[in-house]
Amino acid sequence: MRIVTMVSAQVDERRAPELVAAFEALVAEGLPDGLLRTQLLGDGKGSWVISSTWRDRDALDAMRAAPEPPAAPTLFRRFSADPTLVVMRVLVDSGQ
Secondary structure (H helix, E strand, C coil): CCEEEEEEEECCHHHHHHHHHHHHHHHHCCCCCCEEEEEEEECCCCEEEEEEEECCHHHHHHHHHCCCCCHHHHHHHCCCCCCEEEEEECCCCCCC
């Protein structure tokens, strides 16, 4: 069963170009095994979410067990934000 993680944070909208560039650089480094898709979402008012779709719970758990801290919350912390994590199972997917 696929898993979606949503890491959200408040980052000053004036720093949006820096945040977008940092996320693009992070993605360019390559994705961990089992990470199928990741997106940076913003509302234009300072609310941000990194939404990531994982192959399954085992893939997510393997990334979390790695010595490096998870990338999404680490990225937001670089911008002095306090990230919040939500983990959800994909129950229905229009792409299936």
